[in-house]
Amino acid sequence: MPELPEVEVVRRGLEPVVVGKTIERVRVLHPRSVRRHSAGPADFEDRLADQRVVGASRGGKYLWLPLGSGDAVLAHLGMSGQLLVQRRAATPERHLRVAFELSQGHDLRFVDQRTFGGLLVSDGGADLPREIGHIARDPIDMLFDDAVFGAGLRRRRTGVKRALLDQTLISGVGNIYADEALWAARLHYARPTETLRRAEVDRLLAEVRTVLMSALRHGGTSFDTLYVDVNGESGYFERSLAVYGRADQPCLRCGAPIRRDAFMNRSSYSCPRCQPRPRRARW
């Protein structure tokens, strides 16, 4: 599941390969993948022809390629999206949605089984696409403001996990790392945000950073410059997860069986002993 660390791994993999190359031609093979490009697939293809890629940037779970024109290609991987660099002659992937033909015989390919991800061309978005202007900074961004986050979190009237997943409060955290950070901070996911003490907020934010940085270190180990495979990394991450996906297995801290609850049409994993349910819970 591409959350911040996976997206950063992709960005680091792409940077040395695509920066400096020219996009010779773009083919949109599935219109849904460019649904957020309001001018449509043909415009998407036309706007990018002959553009030079001058960078590879990331904010939260979004990735963008600044172009020589000052515009940018903005990408979100959704649930199943991948950005792969392949030789032009390589067999097209089954779920290939958009193909960028780059100079020097390589393709940048957007492959996305579930089509929850998508691409768009952002006008003048090279520095920061305005389409993601509403997203908060991510916690490993140097300019992330801990005090603003803490105040914003405690001002909410919701459960702490819901707040962590809200990209306008803090970006880059998804279901997996939210559960991991809450477990590390010994906080139940339904803890009302307004009852969090300052020290608990500090602890939570520290654990969010630890979890993200640790995943990033693991994810950065095995990619190939010509094949940036998000799924290839997931197996490695899985081995270091403390609660996510570990229903009924012993808590690594206290041994109590990890519980899995339905939450926001998905799952939440937590330790019933280390993370007791608050008397007053908010979902």
Added chain:
DNA sequence: GCTTGCGCCTGAATGC
């Protein structure tokens, strides 16, 4: 304005 819930989407896993 803020919070909450749903629909989008495909394929693997599961159930009958």
Added chain:
DNA sequence: TGCATTCAGGCGCAAG
């Protein structure tokens, strides 16, 4: 065996 159902979950939008 084969068909139907469930599940995974980030985001945008609409409703409350």
